[in-house]
Amino acid sequence: MDNTTNQRQMHIKHLTDFNLKYTLESGQSFRWNRVDDAYFGVVESQILKIRQKGDTLIINSSTDKPISTSHLHHYLDLQRELASILAAVNVDAYIDRAINRFWGMRLLNQELWETIASFILSQNNNMKRIRRIIQSLSERFGQQLAFEGYVDYTFPMPQTLADAGIDAIYACGTGYRASYLWNAACKVSNGELKLDALKRMDYAEAKHELMKLEGIGEKVADCICLFSLGHQTALPVDVWIKRIFEKIYLRKRAKPREIQEFAKSYFGEFVGYAQQYLFHYAQSQPNWADAEHLALCCNKK
DNA sequence: TTCCAGGAGAGAG
DNA sequence: CTCTCTCATGGA
Numbered sequence: 605m606d607n608t609t610n611q612r613q614m615h616i617k618h619l620t621d622f623n624l625k626y627t628l629e630s631g632q633s634f635r636w637n638r639v640d641d642a643y644f645g646v647v648e649s650q651i652l653k654i655r656q657k658g659d660t661l662i663i664n665s666s667t668d669k670p671i672s673t674s675h676l677h678h679y680l681d682l683q684r685e686l687a688s689i690l691a692a693v694n695v696d697a698y699i700d701r702a703i704n705r706f707w708g709m710r711l712l713n714q715e716l717w718e719t720i721a722s723f724i725l726s727q728n729n730n731m732k733r734i735r736r737i738i739q740s741l742s743e744r745f746g747q748q749l750a751f752e753g754y755v756d757y758t759f760p761m762p763q764t765l766a767d768a769g770i771d772a773i774y775a776c777g778t779g780y781r782a783s784y785l786w787n788a789a790c791k792v793s794n795g796e797l798k799l800d801a802l803k804r805m806d807y808a809e810a811k812h813e814l815m816k817l818e819g820i821g822e823k824v825a826d827c828i829c830l831f832s833l834g835h836q837t838a839l840p841v842d843v844w845i846k847r848i849f850e851k852i853y854l855r856k857r858a859k860p861r862e863i864q865e866f867a868k869s870y871f872g873e874f875v876g877y878a879q880q881y882l883f884h885y886a887q888s889q890p891n892w893a894d895a896e897h898l899a900l901c902c903n904k905k
Numbered sequence: 906t907t908c909c910a911g912g913a914g915a916g917a918g
Numbered sequence: 919c920t921c922t923c924t925c926a927t928g929g930a
Contacts, residue, residue, distance in 0.1 A: 779926030
């Protein structure tokens, strides 16, 4: 892949195995909006407009000092050899179908504080409302940005939310999660939780550290590890993953621990990628567990 | 009206 | 350790 930078417009050319739509619409990020053939979002305090034309990405930034191409590669996980990862987890005819349906979907490496806050808000909640809450918090406590008629806001800094207090956070529609978010904001802004240190930890350490926060259990910690910290062995077990493994693979009721142990031994070290394909496939495919699909998982490759 | 959503904490046993 | 109940909200 080679890249050219031209003021506010960048190109990433000769992409292999990358699909922008699948990556940004697979439920790991709550902040991207599609306008025609372009995706608008806020990364590193700037609006990015990203379009995919074949094997090329065209990126526009709202600032004169746009995000670096190397940072963008990391954000979109482009440095990863996706084909070999998908080959490693493609162990039966069921996941083969999910992989081929969403070929090119990658796990993002999103900004850490935003990811921590977003997945604290995600507990016992649905995608549409999570997006609305995050939008509301950003409008109220973030900095306004505009680009080509698109208006959006930076995600609120920890200090801003800490100063705002629980009631003001609650007013953005968070429900009972307001105190969780406020507590996390306080601990990050007063240095009790150091984000830079968290980024240097291995998976087990980072997960353990995250779970010290109120409102972060195993599932949310795994989401943060997988969607921000790049730990691809993380396996968030949400209601969908639980359903998928109970119906398709284990064929019985199972606790999250059993599901994790089975999935890690079955799919291997890149189980996080396997999870994302299974999750998005089931969500997008109402008949994901019909008789035809049930027959597939028995066909080991 | 009840159930569900990318769950977690508190309490009981 | 496991099980159960509750938490605030909006859409189905």
